[in-house]
Amino acid sequence: xxxxxxxxxxxxxxxxxxxxxxxxxxxxxxxxxxxxxxxxxxxxxxxxxxxxxxxxxxxxxxxxxxxxxxxxxxxxxxxxxxxxxxxxxxxxxxxxxxxxxxxxxxxxxxxxxxxxxxxxxxxxxxxxxxxxxxxxxxxxxxxxxxxxxxxxxxxxxxxxxxxxxxxxxxxxxxxxxxxxxxxxxxxxxxxxxxxxxxxxxxxxxxxxxxxxxxxxxxxxxxxxxxxxxxxxxxxxxxxxxxxxxxxxxxxxxxxxxxxxxxxxxxxxxxxxxxxxxxxxxxxxxxxxxxxxxxxxxxxxxxxxxxxxxxxxxxxxxxxxxxxxxxxxxxxxxxxxxxxxxxxxxxxxxxxxxxxxxxxxxxxxxxxxxxxxxxxxxxxxxxxxxxxxxxxxxxxxxxxxxxxxxxx
Numbered sequence: 249x250x251x252x253x254x255x256x257x258x259x260x261x262x263x264x265x266x267x268x269x270x271x272x273x274x275x276x277x278x279x280x281x282x283x284x285x286x287x288x289x290x291x292x293x294x295x296x297x298x299x300x301x302x303x304x305x306x307x308x309x310x311x312x313x314x315x316x317x318x319x320x321x322x323x324x325x326x327x328x329x330x331x332x333x334x335x336x337x338x339x340x341x342x343x344x345x346x347x348x349x350x351x352x353x354x355x356x357x358x359x360x361x362x363x364x365x366x367x368x369x370x371x372x373x374x375x376x377x378x379x380x381x382x383x384x385x386x387x388x389x390x391x392x393x394x395x396x397x398x399x400x401x402x403x404x405x406x407x408x409x410x411x412x413x414x415x416x417x418x419x420x421x422x423x424x425x426x427x428x429x430x431x432x433x434x435x436x437x438x439x440x441x442x443x444x445x446x447x448x449x450x451x452x453x454x455x456x457x458x459x460x461x462x463x464x465x466x467x468x469x470x471x472x473x474x475x476x477x478x479x480x481x482x483x484x485x486x487x488x489x490x491x492x493x494x495x496x497x498x499x500x501x502x503x504x505x506x507x508x509x510x511x512x513x514x515x516x517x518x519x520x521x522x523x524x525x526x527x528x529x530x531x532x533x534x535x536x537x538x539x540x541x542x543x544x545x546x547x548x549x550x551x552x553x554x555x556x557x558x559x560x561x562x563x564x565x566x567x568x569x570x571x572x573x574x575x576x577x578x579x580x581x582x583x584x585x586x587x588x589x590x591x592x593x594x595x596x597x598x599x600x601x602x603x604x605x606x607x608x609x610x611x612x613x614x615x616x617x618x619x620x621x622x623x624x625x626x627x628x629x630x631x632x633x634x635x636x637x638x639x640x641x642x643x644x645x646x647x648x649x650x651x652x653x654x655x
Contacts (some may be wrong), residue, residue, distance in 0.1 A: 271334040277302070278346030279432030286333050293317045293328035296343060298561070304344040304373045308402075315401030318374040318381075319343050320429075325381035344373035346432045347380065354430055355418050356380055365414040367405035374401040379415045383426040391416050465537055465551040467563055472584035476603045480579045480611035486546070486572035488618040489579065493548050493568060496538060498622065502613035504606050515539075521554060532562060546570040562587050579614065581607045 270285040277300060284299055293310075296302040296319070308316035310329045317328040320342040348354030356376050359365070366372055378401050382389060389397055394412050403411060418426065482489060492498050500508035500519060510518040515538040522532075534554025541548045546569055553563040563586040570579050585603060616624050 273333050273337050275336050275338060276340045278342055278429075284333065288332060288334050290333050291329055292319070292321075292326075292331040292333045292336060292341070295333035296328060296341075302343045302345050306370055306373055308370070313402070314371075315374040315378060316371060318377045318401065320377055320381065323384075325378055342377075342429050342432060344376055346429045347376060348429070349431045352430060354380075355422060355427060356383075356414070359414040359418045359421075360411070363410045363414040363417065365407060365410040367403065367407040367410075371401055371403045371405075375403070375411055379418070380426060380429075383415070383419055383422070387419065387423070387425055389419065465535065465553050465563070467551070467565055467584070468586050472565075473587040474583075474585040474603050476581070476583045476585065476607060478581045478604055478607040478611065480581075480608065481573070481575065481577075482579055482611065482615045482618070483576040484615055484618040486570060486577045489570050489577045489614060490543055490546065491621075492614050492617045493546075493570060494541065494543065498617055499548075499614075500536075501622075502610050502617055502624075504609045504613075515541075519554075534562075540567075579611055581610070583607065 269287070271288050273284045273286060273295075275282060277296070282300065284295060286295060286299070290299075293305055293307050296305045297307070305319055305328055306316040307329060308314035310317075312327040312330040315327070318325055319328045320326070321331070321336065322340055348357050353361075354376075356379055360372065360376065365375075375398065378398060382397050386397070391412070394415060395408070398412070398415065492502065496511075496517060497508050500506050500517070503521070505522040506519060507521070508517055508519045512518060512535070517536050517538075518534070519536060520533050532554035534552060536550050536552035539549045539551060547567065549565075549567045551563075551565055553561070555561045565584045567582045568579065569582075570577050583603065613624050
């Protein structure tokens with residue numbers, strides 16, 4: 249080669265990005281245009297699952313062997329775990345959600361159900377899309393050839409016989425060619441956390457400015473990942489504590505690693521929060537809305553949501569209640585926290601303990617702010633989850649080793 253330019257694989261966009269830099273990706277997913285801003289390292293599988301809420305694309309080996317993550321890229325089967333999302337700028341992607349509608353299933357889906365080819369369901373999306381690709385490109389495939397043709401997807405329940413029967417019956421029912429995916433149309437794509445800020449159609453994923461003002465924070469259905477309740481006695485008068493709770497900017501500064509960046513009006517605020525997990529540093533950008541701020545009851549309630557560039561997402565419903573006591577103020581924090589992505593990989597119990605530690609630090613910061621009038625500067629630094637985790641483990645060990653009776 250006489251050129252000094254790096255060779256580029258045909259059909260893939262050359263991408264060069266610095267560490268931590270995001271790349272804008274515009275593609276069509278199940279008929280809907282989508283725009284994502286992602287680090288270049290994010291795979292298509294993670295983009296689909298964590299940023300678009302399309303969790304039908306399953307992740308298994310992450311080496312392109314098991315076939316769980318099979319999707320259609322420009323009409324051809326591809327392993328979503330082996331493609332970086334930034335390579336697919338301008339591509340058309342179809343996932344299992346695009347194959348058929350709940351009230352109008354694709355013939356393959358109907359046949360899988362009719363022949364009990366679902367088993368545990370983990371391999372089903374991969375088999376459905378691999379089968380669709382096979383019948384689209386080789387409609388004349390014979391029953392004898394099916395086992396080899398579908399060997400690229402591994403069924404962990406060993407339900408191959410029913411799967412092969414389902415594919416064979418679909419082929420026989422459509423000798424002129426299998427119908428195209430029936431659920432590909434323009435619609436709103438939402439994040440798996442319930443529709444907030446993971447992605448937006450024809451807008452940037454990171455919320456900012458005017459776009460934020462139109463965002464409605466809706467919590468996911470079901471139980472939260474973590475439910476936390478922390479009671480703290482503060483040796484500070486109620487009036488001084490309420491001055492902190494009544495000033496959202498000071499209050500935000502009391503949250504470990506949090507920082508308010510913009511007041512958007514109508515009790516809506518933009519901000520960021522940082523968490524350090526060993527060498528991994530997460531930086532969440534998001535918004536918060538104050539739903540209630542009542543001095544008479546000493547209550548403030550906040551809904552918040554944020555997303556890290558790597559796909560981790562968090563939403564929270566936080567209620568703070570303060571009431572005067574003879575010794576000062578009793579502060580109670582109740583939080584329902586929903587986590588997805590990397591940050592959700594901690595065990596629930598341990599994540600709950602870490603969250604309680606963070607609220608204990610928050611209460612201490614409120615005490616300092618109530619005394620000095622300013623939130624402590626250290627609260628803007630990224631709190632170390634490992635340090636809090638080890639503190640939690642030490643507490644657990646101490647409780648286990650404590651003799652009965654507490655002596």
